[in-house]
Every structure is written in structure tokens, then in C-alpha cells.
Amino acid sequence: MKTKITELFEIEHPVIQGGMHYVGFAELAAAVSNAGGLGIITGLTQKTPEDLAKEIAKCKSLTDKPFGVNLTFLPGFVAPPYPEYIKAIIEGGVKIVETAGRSPEAYMPALKEAGIKVIHKCTSVRHSLKAEKIGCDAVSVDGFECGGHPGEDDIPNMILLPRAAEELSIPFVASGGMGNGKQLAAALALGADGINMGTRFIATKEAPVHQNVKDALIKATELDTRLIMRPLRNTERVLNNPAVEKIIALEQGKGQGLTIEDIKELVAGVYPKVMMEGDMDSGAWSCGMVAGLIHDIPTCQELIDRIMSEATEIINSRLKAFVA
Numbered sequence: 295m296k297t298k299i300t301e302l303f304e305i306e307h308p309v310i311q312g313g314m315h316y317v318g319f320a321e322l323a324a325a326v327s328n329a330g331g332l333g334i335i336t337g338l339t340q341k342t343p344e345d346l347a348k349e350i351a352k353c354k355s356l357t358d359k360p361f362g363v364n365l366t367f368l369p370g371f372v373a374p375p376y377p378e379y380i381k382a383i384i385e386g387g388v389k390i391v392e393t394a395g396r397s398p399e400a401y402m403p404a405l406k407e408a409g410i411k412v413i414h415k416c417t418s419v420r421h422s423l424k425a426e427k428i429g430c431d432a433v434s435v436d437g438f439e440c441g442g443h444p445g446e447d448d449i450p451n452m453i454l455l456p457r458a459a460e461e462l463s464i465p466f467v468a469s470g471g472m473g474n475g476k477q478l479a480a481a482l483a484l485g486a487d488g489i490n491m492g493t494r495f496i497a498t499k500e501a502p503v504h505q506n507v508k509d510a511l512i513k514a515t516e517l518d519t520r521l522i523m524r525p526l527r528n529t530e531r532v533l534n535n536p537a538v539e540k541i542i543a544l545e546q547g548k549g550q551g552l553t554i555e556d557i558k559e560l561v562a563g564v565y566p567k568v569m570m571e572g573d574m575d576s577g578a579w580s581c582g583m584v585a586g587l588i589h590d591i592p593t594c595q596e597l598i599d600r601i602m603s604e605a606t607e608i609i610n611s612r613l614k615a616f617v618a
Contacts (some may be wrong), residue, residue, distance in 0.1 A: 335363045355387075365383075390410065536575050
């Protein structure tokens with residue numbers, strides 16, 4: 295299946311594994327790339343630029359296919375040393391970067407000078423147009439269904455994707471709620487050139503996370519995610535657990551008077567405890583509504599093959615039906 299995204303990133307299938315904190319290690323990125331998709335190492339999971347350089351080298355030892363690195367630009371009092379992380383990416387020979395969070399505009403000259411293709415994750419059409427304006431090669435359009443931060447507009451993909459298709463000149467992929475071939479076929483019909491999957495890739499054999507995490511995704515339904523941090527205008531979709539219930543109770547009690555300090559212990563430093571140690575109730579962790587569509591734990595190869603087979607069969611059978 296050739297699309298603008300497969301041609302842009304020189305991959306076989308229009309399936310991207312998005313950056314995920316304490317999930318996007320070399321093992322998963324390489325497995326996705328070896329299966330014909332685009333694997334992504336999560337840059338800031340690596341504590342230093344030197345650690346990222348080692349993780350890139352490890353990924354190169356596991357695959358000869360294209361893979362990328364995610365860089366999330368976070369607000370904060372002390373920013374990570376982004377120029378040094380970018381240097382590690384450039385020196386590691388990585389040619390694809392997925393950016394997220396704040397605008398990557400300040401770092402675009404260095405990335406483009408190195409010949410790196412940039413795909414920026416956006417939760418709105420206006421942000422997607424800004425990404426196009428500053429020189430991003432593609433965007434990942436992230437609907438309200440997504441795990442993590444869906445923005446504050448609450449627009450689901452059935453509206454957001456065709457709106458993006460109306461406005462954008464650069465290619466884009468559908469992100470948020472994606473997990474099977476039916477959705478890939480739908481995303482293509484709505485104007486996207488592929489899909490980006492996060493939560494679905496956590497429930498794969500190669501995902502280097504605790505088995506408790508994978509089991510939780512199998513058990514969860516589409517009704518088991520909650521939105522937190524809305525009073526802070528930093529909304530995050532997470533899997534419900536006792537810690538999340540406590541956060542919601544604090545939000546309801548304090549209303550607009552809520553500060554990040556009120557919930558800090560329930561949202562900060564949680565991912566190593568969840569993903570590495572399997573402590574599922576230690577705090578809030580990102581999870582998409584696609585959990586309701588996760589029923590097994592395949593290899594990345596099995597998952598991508600299944601998605602492509604299903605999407606192709608749907609597209610071909612519908613075309614034949616319409617022609618007939």
C-alpha cells in the first residue's frame with residue numbers, strides 16, 4: 295500500500311508507532327520497523343543525550359529499516375537540553391523525528407539542515423497549519439479519543455480528519471483511537487495517508503513493559519479511560535484507577551483553584567513504576583479509548599500484517615461492490 299507517508303518515510307506500510315514514555319525503547323521501535331511500519335524511540339525517556347545515542351545505536355543493531363525519534367517539547371522551569379538531544383539524533387544518523395508538545399519551530403533549522411524529516415503531533419487544524427507553515431514535512435492529527443494529551447477542543451477524528459484534509463497541503467496521519475485495519479481504511483477514506491498507534495502497540499509481545507500493563511489493556515473497555523488535569527488546561531486521557539479517582543476528587547473539590555502541586559505526587563514520576571515495575575495503581579498513566587478494541591497480545595509483525603490485510607480486504611471488497 296503506497297501513500298504519501300510511505301513514500302515520505304520510505305516504509306512499507308502506512309503505520310507509525312508514536313512516541314510513548316517508558317515504552318518507546320529500541321526493542322519496540324525495531325520490531326515495528328522490521329514489520330514494515332515506522333518505529334519511534336521516545337527521546338526524553340532516555341535521561342541524557344548520551345543515553346539516547348546508545349539507544350539509537352542499539353536500534354540500529356536490531357533493524358536496518360528506517361526508524362525515528364520522538365522529541366516532546368515540554369513547558370517547565372528547567373528545559374531538557376534539546377540541542378544536545380538533537381545532536382545525538384543527527385550524529386546517530388536518524389532521518390525522521392516526531393515532535394510533540396510545544397511548537398518545534400526553534401529547532402527546525404537544525405533538523406532541516408541535517409536532512410531530517412519532521413512529523414509534528416497536533417490536536418487541532420490550526421496547530422497543523424502552523425506546523426506546515428514552519429516547515430514540518432507531515433503532521434500526526436490527534437483526535438479526542440487519544441491517550442495522553444488531546445488538547446482542549448474535544449474534536450473527535452470523524453470531524454478532525456476531514457477538516458485537516460480540507461486545509462492541509464502536507465500529508466498527515468490519523469492518531470488517537472487507532473488499532474485495527476477497519477480504522478486504517480476509514481482514516482484513508484477521511485483523507486489521512488496512514489495511522490499512528492500508541493496504546494495498541496503497548497499490548498504487543500515486543501513492548502518492553504511489565505505484563506501487568508498489557509493485561510490491564512486487555513481487561514479495559516472503551517469506558518475505562520478518564521480525563522484529568524482539565525482545570526489546568528493540560529488535559530490528559532488516562533486509564534482509570536484509584537489514583538485517578540483521587541485526582542478527579544481533588545479537581546472537583548478545588549475547581550479552578552487546583553494547582554499542579556495538589557496532584558503532583560499522583561502524576562509525576564509515575565511511568566517507571568507502572569511500565570517497569572507493574573504497579574498499576576501508583577498514579578495516572580496515559581491510555582487511549584482504543585483499549586476497548588485490544589483483545590490480544592500479538593507480535594508487532596502479526597499486528598501490522600493483520601491491520602494491512604484487513605484494510606486491504608475492506609478497500610478492495612467495497613470497491614468491487616461499488617463497481618458491480
